Amino acid sequence: MKYVARGLVLAVTGYLSGVALTVIINGNGATDELAVIAGYVLALIGWLAGVGGIEAFGRQWIGKTPKVSESQGWKRYFEFSIDHKVIGIQYGVTLISVLLIGGLSAMIMRIELASPGMGVVDLDDFNKIVSMHGILMVAVAVAGVIGAFGNYVIPIQIGAADMAFPRLNALAYWLLPPVAVGLLGAPFLGAFNAGWTSYAPLSVTNDSGQILFNLAIITFGLVSILGALNILVTVITMRAPGMTWGRLPIFTWAGFATSLLAFTVTQFFAAALVLVTMDRVAGTAFFSPDVGTGLLYEHIFWFYSHPAVYIMVLPGFGVILELVTTFARKPLFAYKAVVAALLSIVGLSVVVWAHHMFTSGMADFLHGPFMILTEAISIPTGIIFLSIIGTLWQGRLWFRTPLIVAFGWLFNFLIGGITGIFLADVATDIHLHDTYFVVAHFHYTIVGGAIFALLAATFYWFPKITGRMYNETAGRIFGIWVTLAFNATFIPLFWAGMNGMNRRVGDYPAAFEGANKFASVSALILGASFLLFVGNLLYSAIRGPKAGPNPWNARTLEWLVESPPSQHNFHSQPRIVGHPYDYGVEGSIHAHFPDEEPHAEEQREEVTV
Amino acid sequence: MRKSWIPVGILWLSYSVLMMFAVANFSWLPAEWSEEAHVVDSAMLLLQYLGAPVMALVLAVMTWSVIGWRDKGATRQDGENIHGHRGIVTGWLIITSLLAIYVVINPGFVGLAEIRGEPSSDHVITLHGQQFAWSVEYENGATALDELVVPADARVRYDVMSADVLHSFWIPAFRIKIDAVPGLTTQAYATATREGSMNDDVNLRIQCAELCGPGHARMALPVRVVSEQEFLTYIDNLKAGG
Ligand code: HEM
Ligand SMILES: [Cu+2]
Ligand SMILES: [Cu+2]
Numbered sequence: 001m002k003y004v005a006r007g008l009v010l011a012v013t014g015y016l017s018g019v020a021l022t023v024i025i026n027g028n029g030a031t032d033e034l035a036v037i038a039g040y041v042l043a044l045i046g047w048l049a050g051v052g053g054i055e056a057f058g059r060q061w062i063g064k065t066p067k068v069s070e071s072q073g074w075k076r077y078f079e080f081s082i083d084h085k086v087i088g089i090q091y092g093v094t095l096i097s098v099l100l101i102g103g104l105s106a107m108i109m110r111i112e113l114a115s116p117g118m119g120v121v122d123l124d125d126f127n128k129i130v131s132m133h134g135i136l137m138v139a140v141a142v143a144g145v146i147g148a149f150g151n152y153v154i155p156i157q158i159g160a161a162d163m164a165f166p167r168l169n170a171l172a173y174w175l176l177p178p179v180a181v182g183l184l185g186a187p188f189l190g191a192f193n194a195g196w197t198s199y200a201p202l203s204v205t206n207d208s209g210q211i212l213f214n215l216a217i218i219t220f221g222l223v224s225i226l227g228a229l230n231i232l233v234t235v236i237t238m239r240a241p242g243m244t245w246g247r248l249p250i251f252t253w254a255g256f257a258t259s260l261l262a263f264t265v266t267q268f269f270a271a272a273l274v275l276v277t278m279d280r281v282a283g284t285a286f287f288s289p290d291v292g293t294g295l296l297y298e299h300i301f302w303f304y305s306h307p308a309v310y311i312m313v314l315p316g317f318g319v320i321l322e323l324v325t326t327f328a329r330k331p332l333f334a335y336k337a338v339v340a341a342l343l344s345i346v347g348l349s350v351v352v353w354a355h356h357m358f359t360s361g362m363a364d365f366l367h368g369p370f371m372i373l374t375e376a377i378s379i380p381t382g383i384i385f386l387s388i389i390g391t392l393w394q395g396r397l398w399f400r401t402p403l404i405v406a407f408g409w410l411f412n413f414l415i416g417g418i419t420g421i422f423l424a425d426v427a428t429d430i431h432l433h434d435t436y437f438v439v440a441h442f443h444y445t446i447v448g449g450a451i452f453a454l455l456a457a458t459f460y461w462f463p464k465i466t467g468r469m470y471n472e473t474a475g476r477i478f479g480i481w482v483t484l485a486f487n488a489t490f491i492p493l494f495w496a497g498m499n500g501m502n503r504r505v506g507d508y509p510a511a512f513e514g515a516n517k518f519a520s521v522s523a524l525i526l527g528a529s530f531l532l533f534v535g536n537l538l539y540s541a542i543r544g545p546k547a548g549p550n551p552w553n554a555r556t557l558e559w560l561v562e563s564p565p566s567q568h569n570f571h572s573q574p575r576i577v578g579h580p581y582d583y584g585v586e587g588s589i590h591a592h593f594p595d596e597e598p599h600a601e602e603q604r605e606e607v608t609v
Numbered sequence: 610m611r612k613s614w615i616p617v618g619i620l621w622l623s624y625s626v627l628m629m630f631a632v633a634n635f636s637w638l639p640a641e642w643s644e645e646a647h648v649v650d651s652a653m654l655l656l657q658y659l660g661a662p663v664m665a666l667v668l669a670v671m672t673w674s675v676i677g678w679r680d681k682g683a684t685r686q687d688g689e690n691i692h693g694h695r696g697i698v699t700g701w702l703i704i705t706s707l708l709a710i711y712v713v714i715n716p717g718f719v720g721l722a723e724i725r726g727e728p729s730s731d732h733v734i735t736l737h738g739q740q741f742a743w744s745v746e747y748e749n750g751a752t753a754l755d756e757l758v759v760p761a762d763a764r765v766r767y768d769v770m771s772a773d774v775l776h777s778f779w780i781p782a783f784r785i786k787i788d789a790v791p792g793l794t795t796q797a798y799a800t801a802t803r804e805g806s807m808n809d810d811v812n813l814r815i816q817c818a819e820l821c822g823p824g825h826a827r828m829a830l831p832v833r834v835v836s837e838q839e840f841l842t843y844i845d846n847l848k849a850g851g
Contacts, residue, residue, distance in 0.1 A: 123826055194820065197820075205774065329685075329687040330688035334694075335692070337693065359777065361787060376709060378709055379706055390694075395674075395688040396688045398683075399679060407674075414668075418664060422656055425652060428649055434819060499637070500639055502816050503818075507826045
């Protein structure tokens with residue numbers, strides 16, 4: 001905690017000096033946007049220096065050897081640790097906390113929307129809450145699985161001792177708390193009311209909270225880009241001997257594909273926000289109707305934000321495929337086709353952005369090409385479904401909590417994908433765009449596809465990470481509860497959207513009351529399910545029974561080491577000798593450890609029974 | 610391997626039939642008040658019919674997973690070593706591609722042509738969006754702030770503009786929508802098919818569909834569809850009165 005405290009002190013000092021500097025030089029007020037920008041930038045630098053940057057980087061700049069946290073136990077989670085496992089847990093805990101805060105904001109909205117008219121908040125506050133909710137949840141979906149499990153699992157799955165750039169990895173994580181503080185602090189400057197999409201010109205003229213949104217999201221972009229870079233280099237250069245691309249576990253493949261995408265497109269959101277910021281404080285006119293152009297923002301924004309939906313869901317594909325093979329006890333069906341599908345999704349997803357703009361007033365001749373390309377993505381997505389079906393086929397399914405949640409995922413993502421076709425079709429989208437139908441669609445894909453994967457992954461790797469087993473009964477109840485409540489919440493919203501209810505509204509015509517009331521009650525039940533989730537995990541992390549190295553009889557490397565893995569993951573360099581999913585092949589093994597032949601033998605007994 | 614095809618096939622067929630029956634009998638679509646609404650609704654219906662067997666297939670597999678493929682005796686044994694099957698993967702690719710191509714053509718391009726093709730119109734009405742109200746300007750220069758009056762059985766072109774931020778002009782009963790973009794004039798077409806007003810259907814309203822600020826939710830204007838004769842009289846009177 002000492003370093004966090006030092007970081008906070010330096011951050012506050014930084015903020016105040018930034019503000020003071022602009023006040024003195026420029027003569028503006030202390031809440032002027034220029035002052036906020038200067039304050040934020042210096043606060044960020046102060047924070048990074050304070051939490052450990054001084055030792056990890058600064059010492060090197062003056063010719064001394066750098067130092068990072070060597071602590072063990074609880075302390076290391078609050079320090080500048082470069083262990084990818086510690087960083088994975090830091091991401092996981094931070095983002096699940098953000099998920100819960102975002103969830104609370106959803107509860108407020110659903111309570112407001114339970115009946116027409118205004119009750120607990122007013123119209124403007126509603127827009128601000130909806131904007132906050134949107135961006136918090138988008139951040140969780142973008143970074144959740146890849147930040148927590150990508151960091152924790154990928155290096156072990158490829159047989160590496162850590163990430164390629166461990167200090168950079170820590171730096172990326174420590175940029176995350178400022179993002180949360182920036183966003184959650186925005187209400188002090190009037191909050192932001194332009195939605196998570198922050199379309200200009202509204203985002204140029206609204207309250208100053210928008211400036212904090214811009215700064216925080218640019219910072220978040222940096223987290224994404226640095227994290228992605230690290231995963232790409234790690235997977236390319238740090239694979240164990242014998243870990244060919246054709247033997248790479250599918251979760252690692254998915255993380256790799258995600259990182260390719262995140263590394264390539266994230267800067268566009270930042271670019272759009274830089275332009276907005278300049279329009280606000282530097283007197284430029286990128287989005288002014290007289291000089292600039294009204295559609296520019298949407299194009300830049302969606303050039304990132306469509307791929308972003310795949311940044312959210314590709315790691316989810318990886319998790320679910322990994323779980324399905326493990327619990328079906330069968331090889332992953334059509335592994336190579338799945339890899340090809342992941343990579344073609346990466347390619348296609350950067351050329352479909354304008355399907356968010358069918359009603360934007362862009363030239364009509366653009367509708368056709370973007371419709372064709374969008375429909376084309378359903379083909380590789382179909383391959384993922386084929387692989388899941390083929391893997392389940394004639395399997396010996398072991399219905400533990402991870403698989404139950406994975407089944408919830410399968411159902412939800414199916415609905416998300418099918419409703420996506422309605423939105424990709426220009427004729428139907430003209431009616432459905434910006435209605436509750438879209439809201440329901442992207443909750444089915446994002447909550448259904450990314451958050452459910454985060455939940456499933458949490459149960460699956462919980463015994464590895466904590467060394468203890470969660471409570472199975474509570475887990476199963478949660479899995480079923482969360483799936484049913486989620487569907488009860490969002491199915492009625494498809495109806496509301498088709499029938500004329502637009503999105504991002506605190507009030508609506510009385511005709512939509514029934515569907516909204518139903519959704520609100522279901523949403524509260526959905527929210528309550530998370531008490532069981534958090535309760536189960538907190539209790540089990542401390543009191544759960546010991547899990548042993550491989551409770552699922554899985555074959556990938558992380559299950560061949562103790563739970564939790566030792567500091568450098570492996571006691572000797574593993575050698576990869578076979579495919580990770582060769583279930584059902586007598587005597588096959590994925591990896592062995594030359595120095596511990598008996599240990600490898602023992603594993604082999606276990607996995608091939 | 611063989612024996613699962615039969616139960617899964619039966620489940621698939623039954624789910625498909627059930628879902629198609631549901632689509633045919635329980636429409637979720639609101640009332641249609643324009644020719645465009647009919648085009649959109651037909652497309653929506655077609656996509657539901659096409660989606661049913663796709664959804665049914667996955668549901669069938671999920672159902673049989675629980676019934677047929679559960680590891681009942683908790684044997685913890687491995688399943689069969691099936692890595693893939695070239696024929697199945699190729700077949701699947703061909704079928705999904707054909708389905709995607711079909712959907713792009715119909716309702717895709719067919720609907721697109723019907724809704725946004727043919728730029729001709731009998732009347733032009735201009736809508737000015739502004740935080741947080743719509744104002745209507747008719748072809749004779751008359752303006753109104755209290756309602757939009759539209760002739761039935763005539764193709765109307767809506768020219769949409771904004772004075773400040775993005776708004777979106779949406780009449781749910783007509784299923785048409787186009788954003789109001791500062792600095793641009795955007796266009797949408799609709800042919801109303803019967804007379805009525807917001808008292809008959811809440812969807813006979815212009816609703817702003819693009820988040821535009823605090824008053825966004827209530828940025829709506831009633832729409833009244835009247836005969837073409839009445840329409841002409843209405844705008845003449847409006848002009849004389851204003
Ligand atoms: C088969 C796959 C999919 C298709 C064809 C599809 C299609 C679409 C289309 C055309 C839109 C624009 C709708 C509109 O605003 O009018 C849309 C919106 C959206 N989709 Fe999907 N989608 C698919 C999968 C996904 C996935 C996997 C995710 C996320 C993980 C996702 C997340 C979103 C989001 C966030 C929006 C709305 C963003 C906003 O307006 O705020 N979609 N989808
Ligand atoms: Cu998209
Ligand atoms: Cu609006």
